[in-house]
Amino acid sequence: MHRDRPPLQAQPTAAHLPPLVLDVDRMLDEFTRLPSRAEFRFDPRTPAVIAVEFLAERGPSLVWRFGRALLQGGLTAMSGCGDVRMWPGRADEQPSSWLLLETPELEALFELPTGPLAAWLDATYRIVPAEAELEGIDWDGFLHGLLDHPGAPPG
Template identity: 70%
Template structure:
């Protein structure tokens, strides 16, 4: 899920803020070559079902993906997702982790994500916006109207 879904925003019910999570990940260049990379996970209470992940490159532009919160949460313990975003737990080792696979026409990247800090952070997001209420206040009428009407062309003055 990496498209902007801003027309689905819900009004913020809670003023609690979940600080961004910075994690050091390993991007697997091949089976034996990890490349350390930093990622910033953002939670927006106006769009609680979506987590924005910014992969911070040392050189060049950052890469931003929007990933379903439930996909990330489930991926800590079982295979989760399909298509362009998938996540599953790694085999047991000294540092519990999960694999996050991102695919598009332009890029395919596999990341090893430390499980414990991501799980704690996701738990904090669920305390602000529980899973069963994250879709309650979304503006479905506005979203469907925009979808059916198509994009509005700018008017010339």
């Protein structure tokens, strides 16, 4: 290595942060909990988005993609609107957060343990800070795609 050049640094990859698998409870009604698992995945190429796979004991699993800021905000205050909302549980109980998913066909309320999720999210922000998460987006290409194909989902 030449002394005038900085050492090479590895680009962040998903291998730097393994998925987080949490035991969560799906609330079927006010008193009935269905234990389940959720796997949270972070890809530094799309750092603003966290993929969460809800692993079903029987049947297919379900993958949702959430804004990383929504999950982070929901640990301490009401966060999100529309289809996805998250908020902290009561302070006098074991630290947890509530995650509500709604579609025209489905409504699901999950209780998530706050500690492991908060630590894992903090690790994602060490890999790609919030202020850097939109740096790699090709805004011109995105806008051209919208204008060329206004009804099509962005590719």
